[in-house]
Amino acid sequence: MDNLEKMSNDELIDAIKSIVAASQQRWLRTNQVCEYLSISSSQLQVYKNEGYFAVRKLGGTNYYDRQEIDEVMEKLGCEV
Numbered sequence: 001m002d003n004l005e006k007m008s009n010d011e012l013i014d015a016i017k018s019i020v021a022a023s024q025q026r027w028l029r030t031n032q033v034c035e036y037l038s039i040s041s042s043q044l045q046v047y048k049n050e051g052y053f054a055v056r057k058l059g060g061t062n063y064y065d066r067q068e069i070d071e072v073m074e075k076l077g078c079e080v
Contacts, residue, residue: 027056027063037069
């Protein structure tokens with residue numbers, strides 16, 4: 001909560017726009033998945049290594065299919 005109080009209105013609006021844009025994209029980068037699921041990059045790596053999430057690599061960047069993530073989270077009984 002302290003971080004929100006320190007943010008200017010413009011910064012807060014940009015952060016909200018970023019979250020909304022990420023939730024509407026089909027293909028998400030690692031940092032976007034972490035933000036979408038509210039997890040750390042190391043936790044995402046664990047999920048990937050355990051086979052929960054498939055990753056596609058394009059030009060050295062990992063991409064995750066948001067639809068697949070939503071399906072996995074639903075099967076696990078987690079809300080996104």
